[in-house]
Amino acid sequence: MVFNLRGQAGAIEAYNGSIIPIYEKFYVGGITTIRGFEYGMAGPVDIGGDPIGANYMLVFNSELIIPSPARSAEGAVFFDMGKGANQASDLLPLRYAAGFGIRWFSPFGPINIDFGFNLSPKRDEKGFVLDFGQALSSEKPSREDDKERRTRNAQEMVGVVIGVFIVGCLGSSFAADLKVGCVDIQRAVNECNAGKDAKKNLMKEVEKFQGLVQQKQKDLRR
Numbered sequence: 235m236v237f238n239l240r241g242q243a244g245a246i247e248a249y250n251g252s253i254i255p256i257y258e259k260f261y262v263g264g265i266t267t268i269r270g271f272e273y274g275m276a277g278p279v280d281i282g283g284d285p286i287g288a289n290y291m292l293v294f295n296s297e298l299i300i301p302s303p304a305r306s307a308e309g310a311v312f313f314d315m316g317k318g319a320n321q322a323s324d325l326l327p328l329r330y331a332a333g334f335g336i337r338w339f340s341p342f343g344p345i346n347i348d349f350g351f352n353l354s355p356k357r358d359e360k361g362f363v364l365d366f367g368q369a370l371s372s373e374k375p376s377r378e379d380d381k382e383r384r385t386r387n388a389q390e391m392v393g394v395v396i397g398v399f400i401v402g403c404l405g406s407s408f409a410a411d412l413k414v415g416c417v418d419i420q421r422a423v424n425e426c427n428a429g430k431d432a433k434k435n436l437m438k439e440v441e442k443f444q445g446l447v448q449q450k451q452k453d454l455r456r
Contacts, residue, residue, distance in 0.1 A: 236299040244291045259287025262318030265367035270331025270350025277318025288318030308337040
């Protein structure tokens with residue numbers, strides 16, 4: 235068994251009265267910070283419940299890797315804690331989450347599957363989150379194990395290729411349906427791009443609003 239520990243801390247301050255862009259802030263919550271929380275939800279959110287990033291962050295992760303008879307997979311249990319905040323004094327109390335997961339050494343590389351539970355969910359927060367991503371760390375396999383793993387992964391890759399080929403052959407008789415499907419997919423992509431543009435414009439407006447708020451605060455302090 236392997237026990238992993240990791241800690242993260244960060245702070246960001248505006249330079250010369252400038253505004254900190256939203257994309258430069260810390261988003262605490264998610265598989266790379268606190269599992270059991272949706273992305274950014276262990277930090278500040280707007281009135282709509284969407285994460286807006288934090289100026290300060292503090293995160294601690296602990297994880298126990300449990301070997302399994304199947305060399306291509308391992309089990310894991312974890313406990314995470316941390317928080318994001320716009321003021322350092324607001325970092326406490328921390329938020330907590332725990333859960334379990336699977337570490338699969340797939341033909342396409344290591345895949346993490348984590349089932350995280352928010353131990354103190356607030357209103358409109360999910361109590362359970364399923365995440366996919368990269369492990370915190372893993373024990374380096376020996377040369378013998380690595381050779382066996384590469385052989386097994388090559389066999390699995392051959393199976394995947396054969397499966398894709400069979401599906402392609404079976405699907406060739408449904409060319410008309412596939413054509414219609416392609417049209418629908420293209421429409422979905424166009425709508426998605428339009429949504430992204432609208433989100434960018436909204437972010438710009440939010441940044442302008444933040445600038446006005448900060449300027450008003452400065453004026454009041456004078």
